Amino acid sequence: MEFKDSGLPQNKLVEDAFNYSKTNALAGEKEALKNVQQQVGMIFDQQKMELDMLKQGGAMSEAEYEEEKKNLEKQRQMQMxxxxxxxxxxxxxxxxxxxxxxxxxxxxxxxxxxxxxxxAVMLVDCVRSPIDYENIEKKFGGTVAGLVAEVAHIDAYPTERSENLKKAGADTKRAFIVRALTDMDVATKAIEKASKNPFARVMLPPGQEQELFADAQAVWGADKKLDARFLQLFNKFAEAANSTFRAEVDAKGELELVKGAAPAKPPKLLPGPKGPKPPKPPGNGGIGGDVF
Structure with missing residues (x-):
């Protein structure tokens, strides 16, 4: 994705943060490649050991062993x-x-x-060390760096999250909750895709709805449009996951979590593909006759 296709406003600070974050994300390629190569190597070694055991046990001839080993090595090279x-x-x-x-x-x-x-929203995940934070402060200034630091701090202490969110400024609340909104949206689409499989069973981790609600409750009122967006995405997420929890707004305008407000719908079983109808047998409908 390029900045012009991002749907973000044409603003130099936003564009610079977009490009900085993208470069930072792609910089992890070397580390990720090394980790995956190690995993592929371990799988290859396991498969090679199994071949050795088959050969030693007499279940495989020398020629068969060499052929299988060659195929295994070819497969490993293709994967690498x-x-x-x-x-x-x-x-x-x-x-x-x-x-x-x-x-x-x-x-x-x-x-x-x-x-x-x-x-700040695009730069939070760029910080893994104090030097990363210093680099962001030098390039983007104290306001952006301060927001990044606040969101990272709130994320780092889950047991104090609600209290820290309540004390945070409106922009920090916006930056924090919007990440949860996006995660919910992505998760909902993944659940909807998985539910197309009639044998799939989606179960949320215990307490996930309450955790999402607690985060939203702590920032409630900081941004009316984000409040409305949370209600929309949370209830869509809960419905997709067959949760009995729903988020509602009470008479005082406060957010509340209601259990059993909308009973979970059973997953829809998709019909399997219909095969061709069997040929009509001869007869007049008696035993062994026209039954189709």
Whole structure:
């Protein structure tokens, strides 16, 4: 994805943050490639050991062993050569979903997200060390770096998250909750896709609905459009996952989590493909006659 296709506003700060975050995401290719190569190597070694055991046990001749070993090595080389493009594609998808996606969501469904908060949303995942933070502060300034630091801090302490969110400023709340909104949207689409398989069974981790609700409750009121977006995405997510929880707004305008408000719908079983109708047997409908 290029910046012109991102759906983000034409703003230099936002564009610079987009490009910085994209470069940062792709910089992980070498590390990811090394890890996957190690996994492929371990699988190859396991398969080679199994071949050795078959040969030693007399279940495979020398010629068969050499042929299988050659095929195994060929398969390993093919996998290794495909890893680079596969990992680069995965990293680009991660950047689009986890970094550019939340910024676009915030731009499209917010009371008025500033360029600084849009930039911060894309830069949070770029910070893995104090030096990373210093680099962001030098390039993007104290306002952006401060938002990045606040979101990272809130993320780092789950047990204190609600309290820290309540104390945070409106832009920090926007930057934090929009990441959860995007994750819910992505998860809903994945669940809907999986549910097309009649044998698939989707189960949420225990407490996930309550955790999402607690995060939204802590930022409720900071941005009316994001509040409405949370209601829409949470209930769509809950319905897709057959959860009995629903989010509602009470008479005072406060967010509340209701259990059993809308009973979970049973998964729809998709009909299997129909084969050709069997030929009509001869007869007059008696035993062995016309039954179709």
């Amino acid at each position: 050569s495909a890893l680079g493009p596969m990992i680069q594609k995965g990293l680009l998808e991660m950047f689009t979903t986890k970094r550019a996606g939340p910024a676009r969501e915030l731009h499209q469904n917010s009371d008025g997200a500033s360029p600084e908060v849009l930039a």
